[in-house]
Amino acid sequence: MCSERAPDDLTARARIRDAAIRLFADRGIAGASVRDIAQAAGVSSGLLRHHFGSKEALRDYCDVYAKDRTDQFREEVFAGGKMTDPGFLVSHSPEMRLLQRYLVQSIKDGSPAASAMFDKMVDLGEEWTIKTGVATRDPRAYGAAICAMQLGLFLFADQLSRVLDVDLGSTEGYVRLNHALIDVAATTMLSPEQAGYLHEAMDRVLDTSPKE
Amino acid sequence: MCSERAPDDLTARARIRDAAIRLFADRGIAGASVRDIAQAAGVSSGLLRHHFGSKEALRDYCDVYAKDRTDQFREEVFAGGKMTDPGFLVSHSPEMRLLQRYLVQSIKDGSPAASAMFDKMVDLGEEWTIKTGVATRDPRAYGAAICAMQLGLFLFADQLSRVLDVDLGSTEGYVRLNHALIDVAATTMLSPEQAGYLHEAMDRVLDTSPKE
DNA sequence: TCGTTCGCTACACACATGTATAGCGTACTA
DNA sequence: TAGTACGCTATACATGTGTGTAGCGAACGA
Numbered sequence: 001m002c003s004e005r006a007p008d009d010l011t012a013r014a015r016i017r018d019a020a021i022r023l024f025a026d027r028g029i030a031g032a033s034v035r036d037i038a039q040a041a042g043v044s045s046g047l048l049r050h051h052f053g054s055k056e057a058l059r060d061y062c063d064v065y066a067k068d069r070t071d072q073f074r075e076e077v078f079a080g081g082k083m084t085d086p087g088f089l090v091s092h093s094p095e096m097r098l099l100q101r102y103l104v105q106s107i108k109d110g111s112p113a114a115s116a117m118f119d120k121m122v123d124l125g126e127e128w129t130i131k132t133g134v135a136t137r138d139p140r141a142y143g144a145a146i147c148a149m150q151l152g153l154f155l156f157a158d159q160l161s162r163v164l165d166v167d168l169g170s171t172e173g174y175v176r177l178n179h180a181l182i183d184v185a186a187t188t189m190l191s192p193e194q195a196g197y198l199h200e201a202m203d204r205v206l207d208t209s210p211k212e
Numbered sequence: 213m214c215s216e217r218a219p220d221d222l223t224a225r226a227r228i229r230d231a232a233i234r235l236f237a238d239r240g241i242a243g244a245s246v247r248d249i250a251q252a253a254g255v256s257s258g259l260l261r262h263h264f265g266s267k268e269a270l271r272d273y274c275d276v277y278a279k280d281r282t283d284q285f286r287e288e289v290f291a292g293g294k295m296t297d298p299g300f301l302v303s304h305s306p307e308m309r310l311l312q313r314y315l316v317q318s319i320k321d322g323s324p325a326a327s328a329m330f331d332k333m334v335d336l337g338e339e340w341t342i343k344t345g346v347a348t349r350d351p352r353a354y355g356a357a358i359c360a361m362q363l364g365l366f367l368f369a370d371q372l373s374r375v376l377d378v379d380l381g382s383t384e385g386y387v388r389l390n391h392a393l394i395d396v397a398a399t400t401m402l403s404p405e406q407a408g409y410l411h412e413a414m415d416r417v418l419d420t421s422p423k424e
Numbered sequence: 425t426c427g428t429t430c431g432c433t434a435c436a437c438a439c440a441t442g443t444a445t446a447g448c449g450t451a452c453t454a
Numbered sequence: 455t456a457g458t459a460c461g462c463t464a465t466a467c468a469t470g471t472g473t474g475t476a477g478c479g480a481a482c483g484a
């Protein structure tokens with residue numbers, strides 16, 4: 001799709017994997033059947049089983065493929081000397097955007113491999129929070145929250161496309177949303193006074209509702 | 213659950229609705245079968261059909277119920293004179309938290325009623341963005357983004373619970389996450405210079421990749 | 425050249441799901 | 455008191471799903 005790829009990677013096995021990633025990303029893991037995937041890859045469903053054994057095993061394979069491919073792409077970008085926020089850069093490639101959508105679905109449904117990736121994301125988010133000195137008493141929860149929010153965004157792509165009246169899969173929609181996200185990251189939605197008030201309110205919640 | 217409720221609302225019909233909302237919230241719309249819902253409500257699946265006609269109709273009923281109930285709760289809170297951010301307050305009630313989780317699932321899967329609720333959320337977000345003078349050129353995208361991120365958070369509750377090692381369904385976990393969210397809303401993740409640089413980078417993306 | 429592996433298809437099995445229908449008992453009413 | 459509407463169950467049907475198996479043809483090595 002993007003960088004060089006082994007020629008024999010256009011085999012049926014690779015086509016199945018690509019079709020699976022696309023359908024999983026579009027419909028969620030449970031929403032894509034093995035027959036749909038096989039048909040999208042232009043093969044029989046038996047061949048899918050022949051190559052991967054089961055739907056779950058196919059998903060595992062897609063997990064490691066998506067992770068490896070993403071890491072590889074990230075390294076290429078870094079090696080290319082483009083030293084801006086990697087989190088933003090990675091998603092500029094259509095292939096990376098697809099893999100990202102897939103990984104979000106996979107993380108949401110919670111496979112071991114995907115959960116491990118989420119853990120790593122949160123670890124990085126926590127490190128970043130501490131390193132940059134964000135004003136929070138709970139860097140881990142802070143990092144986890146921004147990770148989950150970032151990922152959650154992808155799950156509402158359809159709704160966002162409708163509300164913004166632009167296809168978020170297109171470059172135009174993608175750029176428009178990212179401009180907004182930059183603004184979200186660069187602005188503040190609560191004043192320190194408001195934040196303090198809300199923190200106190202939350203503590204009161206903890207005190208007044210010990211039951212449940 | 214929370215405020216007063218008509219006594220005859222404990223009928224099988226109501227139990228089905230409550231069970232549906234709970235299972236839909238936990239497993240997603242497609243992930244909860246009518247048989248599971250019926251069993252959770254302690255009735256036969258035939259009765260579910262007798263009362264609601266179809267799974268889709270049941271979902272529609274849950275949509276309007278959740279919406280009405282949320283609006284009602286919000287009004288009660290406002291009438292009670294507690295004038296803090298309603299967005300936060302609403303979710304302090306366990307029932308409201310459940311309904312919120314249900315609505316997130318329903319919006320994600322995109323029923324007409326749920327889509328209308330998302331539209332309204334985005335409208336409010338846009339208004340708020342303009343009214344408070346947030347520094348963005350695209351208030352609608354800004355409002356839509358924060359709505360989607362807020363909702364998306366709920367879809368990763370399991371992952372967040374694992375990573376933070378606390379049950380997000382408990383008051384303790386809920387409070388901890390909300391403290392972090394307040395910090396996210398009160399802090400800035402990008403300096404104006406960084407934001408400006410990224411905005412320029414995004415514009416360059418728009419220029420350099422007209423194909424696709 | 426023969427045998428074996430391998431990519432691949434067709435088909436079948438068991439099960440879950442949404443939907444549909446027949447029928448039973450009770451409560452209310454004319 | 456007879457009839458009827460209603461709440462409710464049991465069961466069946468059609469379909470889609472993941473999985474399993476039998477078998478075919480080509481390629482490749484002994």
